[in-house]
Amino acid sequence: MxxxxxxxxxxxxxxxxxxxxxxxxxxxxxxxxxxxxxxKPKTLPYFVKRTEEYMRAHAHEPLSIEQLAEHAGVSVRTLFAGFRDFCDTTPMAYLRNLRLEQVHLELSSQGHDVSVTDIAFKWGFAHLGRFAQEYKKRFGEAPSTTLRFRS
The missing domain is CATH 1.20.5 (Single alpha-helices involved in coiled-coils or other helix-helix interfaces)
Structure with missing residues (x-):
């Protein structure tokens, strides 16, 4: 036809x-x-690298998404998109993971005279129940177990 x-x-x-x-x-x-x-491009955009470095240097400080975007020189939306596309996470989840790593390091290296609560508060975890869940999910054990059986 x-x-x-x-x-x-x-x-x-x-x-x-x-x-x-x-x-x-x-x-x-x-x-x-x-x-x-x-x-997907292999290299991270400059603003994502810059934000990661800033978060590593200032993880002990209270940081907001607005502060991170301002430091990176991009909008909040662009910052979220960059982390989603290149890191498969959000900026605040990335920061939370950095802080969890720091808590783990401190719990692994400190003596028994410190408490899990003090270290969690030091790194910005105010909700201890949620902190313990996230910690166990990430490291496979409770924070108190890491403190008790440090390497």
Whole structure:
């Protein structure tokens, strides 16, 4: 049939594109991972690196998302997008993980004369129940266990 829509160049091109996308993204193959990796740049944007460095240096201070965005020289929305796209997390979750690492280091190296509560408060964890849950999820043990059986 000469009047069939596939005989029109625009329709044929669209059909071809849909078919290729369906095959590449709809079926298991080794090309899909390469395409997804190629679409994401490998290097972090400057504002993400700058924010990470700032958070590492100031993790012991109260930080807000607005302060982090201002320091990075971008909007809050851009900062969130950068962390989502390049770190698979949010800026505040990244900061929380940095602080959890610091708590873990202190609990591992301190003597028995310190309390988990004092160290948690020092690193900005005000809700101790949530802190203990996050700590256990991250390190596989309760904070008190780390303090008791430090290496």
């Amino acid at each position: 000469d009047e069939h829509p596939l005989h029109h160049a625009l329709v044929l091109k669209q059909f071809e594109s849909v078919l290729i996308n369906a095959l590449v993204y709809g079926q298991p193959n080794n090309l899909r991972e390469q395409l997804e990796c190629a679409s």
